[in-house]
Amino acid sequence: QVQLQESGPGLVTPSQTLSLTCTVSGGSITSGTYYWSWVRQPAGKGLEWIGRVSTSGSTNYNPSLKSRVAISVETSKNQVSLKLSSVTAADTAVYYCARAPNNGDYLYYFDYWGRGTLVTVSS
Amino acid sequence: SYELTQPPSVSVSPGQTARITCSGDALTKQYAFWYQQKPGQAPMLVIYKDTERASGIPERFSGSSSGTTVTLTISGVQAEDEADYYCQSADSSGIHYVFGIGTKVTVL
Numbered sequence: 001q002v003q004l005q006e007s008g009p010g011l012v013t014p015s016q017t018l019s020l021t022c023t024v025s026g027g028s029i030t031s032g033t034y035y036w037s038w039v040r041q042p043a044g045k046g047l048e049w050i051g052r053v054s055t056s057g058s059t060n061y062n063p064s065l066k067s068r069v070a071i072s073v074e075t076s077k078n079q080v081s082l083k084l085s086s087v088t089a090a091d092t093a094v095y096y097c098a099r100a101p102n103n104g105d106y107l108y109y110f111d112y113w114g115r116g117t118l119v120t121v122s123s
Numbered sequence: 124s125y126e127l128t129q130p131p132s133v134s135v136s137p138g139q140t141a142r143i144t145c146s147g148d149a150l151t152k153q154y155a156f157w158y159q160q161k162p163g164q165a166p167m168l169v170i171y172k173d174t175e176r177a178s179g180i181p182e183r184f185s186g187s188s189s190g191t192t193v194t195l196t197i198s199g200v201q202a203e204d205e206a207d208y209y210c211q212s213a214d215s216s217g218i219h220y221v222f223g224i225g226t227k228v229t230v231l
Contacts, residue, residue: 052220100220110220
């Protein structure tokens with residue numbers, strides 16, 4: 001059973017860069033064809049897709065965040081990373097790592113999620 | 124940008140039927156997926172490909188689709204079904220994922 005675990009600083013200073021890591025266990029990150037995504041959720045609000053990376057390193061981002069986001073994959077460590085620059089209080093949220101199947105069947109969804117990690121942007 | 128429209132809340136008595144709609148133009152080209160999220164937990168896939176139940180999901184959960192609208196139906200609602208429910212799909216290119224605002228189901 002694949003498991004995803006997010007980790008990183010719980011507090012980030014405004015204007016700085018938020019950096020998170022998602023560690024995948026229970027299988028190789030390159031096993032099968034998947035996208036690895038980040039999704040966030042401000043307290044009391046809905047889910048927002050941030051972006052995705054394939055195991056080959058190709059990326060796609062939410063247009064509303066594209067100028068500030070970078071997602072990368074480290075296959076040797078079975079990890080996916082998120083960097084979000086120039087953060088403000090509006091970026092305070094629970095950040096989830098999620099796996100999205102990429103089987104060429106035009107089904108775009110998330111089958112496994114991490115538990116999420118709360119990141120607060122504050123000075 | 125692509126949007127999915129859901130009602131913010133639905134209230135239902137135990138044993139009754141809850142229906143949650145989700146509308147969006149791209150739903151004629153892309154499948155919809157439904158997630159259940161309870162407080163403090165990650166979302167969990169409930170329905171995929173408009174109508175199919177995910178593994179381990181009770182039969183009281185069902186999905187349907189008509190045109191630009193998909194519907195999640197919970198028949199014989201139980202107290203444990205109280206949660207937020209999100210529909211999710213992708214734009215026509217399949218590159219960008221999108222979520223509805225979420226519907227809070229309250230069991231009276």
